[in-house]
Amino acid sequence: MRSIADQIPIAQGLFTWPSNDPRLLGSKCLDCGVVTFPAQSGCPACCGENTEIIELERRGKLWTWTIQGFLPNRPPYEGPETPETFKPFGVGYVELPNQVRVETRIQTEDISRLRIGMEMDLVVEKFIERDGKDIIAYFFRPADES
Amino acid sequence: MDVAIIGIGIHPFGRTEGVTGLEQGVHAAREALKDVGLDWNDMEFAYGGSSAAGNADSMVSKLGLTGLQFINVSNGCATGGSALQSAYMAIQSGMFDIGMAVGFDKHPRGAFTVNPEASGLGKWYGDVGMALTPQFFGMKIQRYMHEYDISEDTLIRVAVKNFRNGAKNPNAWRRNAFSYDDVAQSQMVCHPLRKYMFCSPAEGGCAMILCRADKARQHASNPVFLKAVAVKTRQFGSFEVFSQSQALERAPAPTVQAATAAFEMAGIGPEDIDVAQLQDTESGAEVMHMAENGFCADGDQEQWLREGHTEIDGKLPVNTDGGCLANGEPVGASGLRQVYEICLQLRGEAGERQVPNNPKTGYTHVYGAPGLSGVTIMAA
Numbered sequence: 013m014r015s016i017a018d019q020i021p022i023a024q025g026l027f028t029w030p031s032n033d034p035r036l037l038g039s040k041c042l043d044c045g046v047v048t049f050p051a052q053s054g055c056p057a058c059c060g061e062n063t064e065i066i067e068l069e070r071r072g073k074l075w076t077w078t079i080q081g082f083l084p085n086r087p088p089y090e091g092p093e094t095p096e097t098f099k100p101f102g103v104g105y106v107e108l109p110n111q112v113r114v115e116t117r118i119q120t121e122d123i124s125r126l127r128i129g130m131e132m133d134l135v136v137e138k139f140i141e142r143d144g145k146d147i148i149a150y151f152f153r154p155a156d157e158s
Numbered sequence: 159m160d161v162a163i164i165g166i167g168i169h170p171f172g173r174t175e176g177v178t179g180l181e182q183g184v185h186a187a188r189e190a191l192k193d194v195g196l197d198w199n200d201m202e203f204a205y206g207g208s209s210a211a212g213n214a215d216s217m218v219s220k221l222g223l224t225g226l227q228f229i230n231v232s233n234g235c236a237t238g239g240s241a242l243q244s245a246y247m248a249i250q251s252g253m254f255d256i257g258m259a260v261g262f263d264k265h266p267r268g269a270f271t272v273n274p275e276a277s278g279l280g281k282w283y284g285d286v287g288m289a290l291t292p293q294f295f296g297m298k299i300q301r302y303m304h305e306y307d308i309s310e311d312t313l314i315r316v317a318v319k320n321f322r323n324g325a326k327n328p329n330a331w332r333r334n335a336f337s338y339d340d341v342a343q344s345q346m347v348c349h350p351l352r353k354y355m356f357c358s359p360a361e362g363g364c365a366m367i368l369c370r371a372d373k374a375r376q377h378a379s380n381p382v383f384l385k386a387v388a389v390k391t392r393q394f395g396s397f398e399v400f401s402q403s404q405a406l407e408r409a410p411a412p413t414v415q416a417a418t419a420a421f422e423m424a425g426i427g428p429e430d431i432d433v434a435q436l437q438d439t440e441s442g443a444e445v446m447h448m449a450e451n452g453f454c455a456d457g458d459q460e461q462w463l464r465e466g467h468t469e470i471d472g473k474l475p476v477n478t479d480g481g482c483l484a485n486g487e488p489v490g491a492s493g494l495r496q497v498y499e500i501c502l503q504l505r506g507e508a509g510e511r512q513v514p515n516n517p518k519t520g521y522t523h524v525y526g527a528p529g530l531s532g533v534t535i536m537a538a
Binding site: 022023026034038046047048050056057075076077078079080081082084085087088089090091103104105107110111112113115116117128139147149 | 165268269271272273274280281282284285286287288289290292293296297300301304345346347348349350351394395401402403404405406
């Protein structure tokens, strides 16, 4: 287990870190209430600039999904797989109650069980190693696998 | 001021080793001039674009340094549609009488490589493997099939139809008809979409010459009139490619807005269209775009495809030239290829794939990242 100092978030401001219970960070418009992820200063709905950063729910429902069936081009992809070790992975939108639908990679033991409506939980964990440090990203996983 | 298309030209789509994208654009431009019997000297302006094959305005060094106004257009997969829209406005405003819209491209093999930061996204989005357009197409049709009870059968039928049409098009890239089973058993790329349901990045060029409608017959015996041109970008709540999040509230797609604006401008409705070219980046896109453009209700596509309504001899032939599926997608040229096909159909020059009974009205629709649509309505 690496120390916190050796665990670097893949981007600043995407989720709370370091944390034992990390949350995605979005922005909420103080004028119209619309929530956006990642956080941004302008509101895409009402065009206002009066937003605040909020922590998003950690559990939601899968709204739609697909399975990435081939190794993505590098750049931009930085995942650890080679053409030999690549396994198709899930991608989807998870609807967080009363907030927003977040696009995410999906972690599951069995990609064939993905269904619209299934409950999903946020996980924040190592994605790759870079320069001797763990790069931490967010994923969602079926709640019954958590 | 009404606007007519009086000359059309194309460089065959697909792979042309040893010919740059720009040269394919020049070829298309010369074909368009030849089609109407005019010279490059006669062009007062041009709008052109490519996404991966250089600046369109550098074509002038090959076509001739006449000093004309040449403006580059860059609008994702809607680049060709946007060039046409710009050329339309240039004439419609009264500023010019005659000019060209041109597009070309030459993409490397494989899926499009995306630079997330150029699209206003965080670098992390590409790092983790989400900056891929096929994922969006998979996710959008996945949800649509769930909501409107569309089965895989419909996705397969779209692909079979478009490849069958492409086999009748001498300028298409994929000229092999695939059987139902070929498509149904092809490799899964982004569930529920399979390999033979997707178009591929490709090469090609396309050009058209536009002119004031009242002068069109001085140049051409068979002008096609642009009755409407509309380009719209996404509004809050629509489901678009490269969205890190989506609103809970839902809004109509930019295609719905562009279609509505175009039908209003033309003063006709979807039922009046005789032949249509709808963006078929993959099978699912054609299915959804049938409804987004107003040609059928959500969910009716299942019946439409089963009953052959979108076949060349159906009530609304769609993608008669094989669409993006059979032609591939050279981004800068793709939208103009749709217009080229409609011009052929309305002129009665589409050969083996000619829609019967002299079609009088045609429709094109292009969709591009990060969420824009261009629609045209044409009449003979």
